[in-house]
Amino acid sequence: MNVLPPPYTFDDDTEPMATSEGRPPVVEVLSAEKLFPNGTRGLAPIDLTIADGEFLTLIGPSGCGKSTLLKLIANLIEPTDGRLLWWRGDHRQVGQQGRRLAFVFQEPTLMPWARVEANVRLPLELADMPGVKAAPLVEDAIARVGLSAFSQHYPRQLSGGMRMRVSIARALVTQPHLLLMDEPFGALDEFTRNRLDDDLVRLWWERKLTTVFVTHSIYEAVFLSTRIIVMAAGPGRIFRTMTIDEPQPREVGFRDSPKFAAYCRELSTWLAEASLPRSGGGEA
Template sequence: MPTLTKPKEHNRERPVVFMENVSKIYPNGKTAVQNVSLEIEEGEFISFVGPSGCGKSTIFNMISGIIEHSVGKLEILGTTPTLARQQSTDVSFVFQEPTLLPWRSVLDNVMLPLEFRNVTKQEKLEKAHHVLKMVGLSEYTKALPRELSGGMKMRVSIARALVSKPKLLLMDEPFGALDEITRQNLQSELLRIWETEKMTVLFITHNVFEAVYLSTKIAVMTPSPGKVESVVEVPLPFPRNEDFRTSHQFSDIAAKVSQDLKF
């Protein structure tokens, strides 16, 4: 079965995500995801690529506990996805759209996840200001979403996901609607944050080049019903800069992923 980890000889730690023969079958009989087996270790940056409708978002929704899997074993941080979502702030989700509350300021949008936790007002403010500085929006705390560009809105969405210091960050094609310059800038910002915060990141994209630039490994999925066809390693060091995008290694890995996408 495809795996995203190599077995450790001694004292193997529990993976952040463990999926064994996981399938999702909807009530109408449609199988969206079939027999997916993955192990994802702490600190990895894993991108999922595949054709539209192959079940990438379904996998993320199962991992986050938004929907339940139908068959197989699925554990997140050693527990069920539902309990992981209900009992901790260890899992955060960034959707394709920023989904900001239009009547709330940038600062208030970012503090939203903390309002459901036992956190003092001062702590909320400190945490929110910290992550807004991290994404480069310290000067926009009082702005409303309508006053922001698309890239800035996505930065707010990322800051909101980071404010609870998650161990696992799920990102469902967050840069898909952005222009290429903004997209590349946010890719670099995301890698900087990932390296600083030591999170595990799962990232959906249709862009092979984006996947290669960001990832430690890339899971290539088949058309529906979605299966993991292959796992392509990106064995190149971080931090990565713009020169990496034009390197032979980058081109070779992108070609490998593209070839695996030809079913």
């Protein structure tokens, strides 16, 4: 499902800026921590600033708090302590300011009884957008994920990769300013995943759409991201940060380059360290 906390206005068609220079950060996580009611420490206090236009990836061993941090950024869960700012302001005000965010989960969770077009239109319907205004947005979002020829199909008539594309179109249709994705391609085969990664890079670049992405794949993290955060568990925390300072948008050939291999090797070493019991911890 995609999250679109009301009330959102759709009158502000703010175009994303070409660079983050002079633009306020999109998200600031200020010493935010999460203690679950059952006593589990999901997250130790975390400080994190996400710049406009960044493609930030969270990676780390299972249970290290990636989903918890993503949900905290989306304000789907409240921090036990600390604060969250969106666009330098109180996140509760953001909807009224024409800022929107969208959340894509690992499962596409489409309505099986509705055609692709209706599935993609859902967030606009929930926001009471008139049909005439919604129609071109829906058409555009479906075209962006390459499914124009399938808009009248039902989910059961689509492959897993295509269903995930529908889910992404449903996120894009709201023209979000912040896109949050929790292992969206985790259930797909590697070939399909690579194709979707190529498309995601293009979509991100076209709109300079600030994105926070969770994955277990080292290759996917290096290919997509401008910055990667390696998290460690016990309790969930930022272990190390890697900047991928390579030309954008990433070309398919980047995957075959020696630099790509070097990034992957280093990230793999860090992940192994982060997975050790009570791993060293602290920011590198």
